[in-house]
Amino acid sequence: MSEQQHSGTQDSTHFGFKTVARDEKVSMVANVFHSVAAKYDVMNDLMSLGIHRLWKRFTIDCSGVRPGQKVLDLAGGTGDLTALFSRRVGPTGQVILADINESMLNVGKDKLRDLGLVNNISYVQANAEALPFADNSFDIITIAFGLRNVTDKAAALRSMFRVLKPGGRLLVLEFSKPTEAWLSKVYDLYSFKLLPAMGQLVANDRESYQYLAESIRMHPDQDTLKQMMQQAGFAETSYHNLTGGIVALHRGYKF
Amino acid sequence: MLKLLLPGLLCTVAEKVLNPVVGMDPDAQSRLNRLQGKQFAVRLRGIPLRLVCTAQQNGIWLNSHDEPVDCSISADLSALRQLSDPSQLTRLIREDKLQIDGDLQTLQQFSQFFQQLNPDWQERLSVYLGDAAAYKIAGGIQLLQRRVQQSLQQTEQSCRELAQDELRLTPVAAEVQQFSNDVSAVAARTELLQRQLAGMLPQSQAFV
Numbered sequence: 454m455s456e457q458q459h460s461g462t463q464d465s466t467h468f469g470f471k472t473v474a475r476d477e478k479v480s481m482v483a484n485v486f487h488s489v490a491a492k493y494d495v496m497n498d499l500m501s502l503g504i505h506r507l508w509k510r511f512t513i514d515c516s517g518v519r520p521g522q523k524v525l526d527l528a529g530g531t532g533d534l535t536a537l538f539s540r541r542v543g544p545t546g547q548v549i550l551a552d553i554n555e556s557m558l559n560v561g562k563d564k565l566r567d568l569g570l571v572n573n574i575s576y577v578q579a580n581a582e583a584l585p586f587a588d589n590s591f592d593i594i595t596i597a598f599g600l601r602n603v604t605d606k607a608a609a610l611r612s613m614f615r616v617l618k619p620g621g622r623l624l625v626l627e628f629s630k631p632t633e634a635w636l637s638k639v640y641d642l643y644s645f646k647l648l649p650a651m652g653q654l655v656a657n658d659r660e661s662y663q664y665l666a667e668s669i670r671m672h673p674d675q676d677t678l679k680q681m682m683q684q685a686g687f688a689e690t691s692y693h694n695l696t697g698g699i700v701a702l703h704r705g706y707k708f
Numbered sequence: 709m710l711k712l713l714l715p716g717l718l719c720t721v722a723e724k725v726l727n728p729v730v731g732m733d734p735d736a737q738s739r740l741n742r743l744q745g746k747q748f749a750v751r752l753r754g755i756p757l758r759l760v761c762t763a764q765q766n767g768i769w770l771n772s773h774d775e776p777v778d779c780s781i782s783a784d785l786s787a788l789r790q791l792s793d794p795s796q797l798t799r800l801i802r803e804d805k806l807q808i809d810g811d812l813q814t815l816q817q818f819s820q821f822f823q824q825l826n827p828d829w830q831e832r833l834s835v836y837l838g839d840a841a842a843y844k845i846a847g848g849i850q851l852l853q854r855r856v857q858q859s860l861q862q863t864e865q866s867c868r869e870l871a872q873d874e875l876r877l878t879p880v881a882a883e884v885q886q887f888s889n890d891v892s893a894v895a896a897r898t899e900l901l902q903r904q905l906a907g908m909l910p911q912s913q914a915f916v
């Protein structure tokens with residue numbers, strides 16, 4: 454899929470398979486996450502059979518995080534990555550959990566507090582497209598399963614590039630394109646039939662999970678995203694396919 | 709398909725086992741404070757995995773990556789077990805069983821931390837089982853620990869004897885010494901011969 458196709462036209466964009474006005478998408482995505490926030494973690498474990506934890510672990514490994522560093526967990530939602538980073542950067546470091554959605558941030562705040570992680574974490578409600586941080590602020594930025602929900606992905610990547618310190622790195626963990634045809638078929642069946650049904654059963658919310666499946670298909674594939682990162686200014690961009698390309702982790706540096 | 713994710717799985721499980729054990733040792737906290745913010749990496753030869761330990765106030769956190777850390781070692785499994793004895797380090801390095809990069813003090817601090825780990829099983833178990841049962845089980849664990857340690861030592865000793873005396877796979881110290889003397893003697897003789905040849909060369913050139 455080309456970059457133009459997944460970003461829509463100047464006035465319109467995609468919300469799953471639907472074409473909607475750009476302004477409209479923001480509030481539609483907000484509704485999805487307001488609606489799923491309370492059941493988000495349970496559904497994540499259920500839908501991925503717990504494997505999302507390993508994808509996130511791999512992200513931490515690829516970040517090479519060190520004590521004392523400053524990390525931005527963008528579109529951080531309920532804070533899984535924030536928790537992993539917080540323990541590693543320690544009291545001399547800092548993790549900022551930023552998300553556009555207040556409900557998701559609140560669930561995250563409660564969860565991290567229950568885990569006893571309070572000292573080095575701050576919470577910021579922010580849109581990835583226009584980050585409210587000074588230039589060159591972070592050693593590491595991660596955005597996990599967030600980028601596909603952002604309306605203007607190119608603007609978001611430029612904004613991340615701006616706030617990253619020189620020498621810092623961006624990690625984008627996102628659903629992608631399975632590398633094997635058979636896996637693609639199984640995955641389609643799973644995400645369009647089983648996933649909405651599970652959403653209905655557990656969270657009483659078929660539509661949000663239908664959106665999830667559709668938004669995954671509309672997201673740029675591995676090479677397109679890599680190209681978009683390069684266009685935003687990132688160097689030495691690369692990606693790892695995880696679980697047969699169902700998910701990919703992209704990495705890029707600011708030099 | 710899951711190969712990239714296996715180290716993460718291993719680290720998750722290891723953290724889940726290790727940190728509760730650290731939490732059961734009343735003295736671990738002060739030793740952790742001393743290590744706080746340090747990173748130490750181990751690569752076991754023959755296994756494609758580099759394990760990075762990050763020490764923080766709230767525990768030891770594990771990762772797998774190739775980034776720079778305060779101290780990293782690459783070692784044989786047998787060498788890893790002897791790390792606790794600082795007097796062995798030079799020998800292990802000389803025998804190429806161990807390679808150390810970075811701050812040696814960090815290595816020793818981590819090594820001491822793990823060695824001195826002494827979880828109070830009885831205290832923790834008594835919360836769930838009551839004092840009497842906890843006392844018995846904790847005694848059992850200590851006995852088991854001693855037995856395992858003894859049998860590990862015995863196995864190591866037997867393997868060494870088997871390799872040296874029975875199978876003659878590895879030489880005993882005297883044989884190594886003898887071999888080393890022989891090599892030195894050959895080297896000395898070669899050098900002498902070289903000098904003699906060099907001395908003969910101008911004469912031979914004179915004939916040409």
Ligand SMILES: C[S@@+](CC[C@H](N)C(=O)[O-])C[C@H]1O[C@@H](n2cnc3c(N)ncnc32)[C@H](O)[C@@H]1O
Pocket residue numbers: 482486527528529530531532533551552553554557579580581582596597598599602603604
């Ligand atoms: C699927 S969740 C991922 C949460 C978390 N990173 C994780 O991996 O579990 C996607 C998150 O992206 C957030 N999000 C969507 N659009 C955003 C934007 N424009 N800026 C910041 N966050 C956004 C949503 O509110 C939601 O919390």
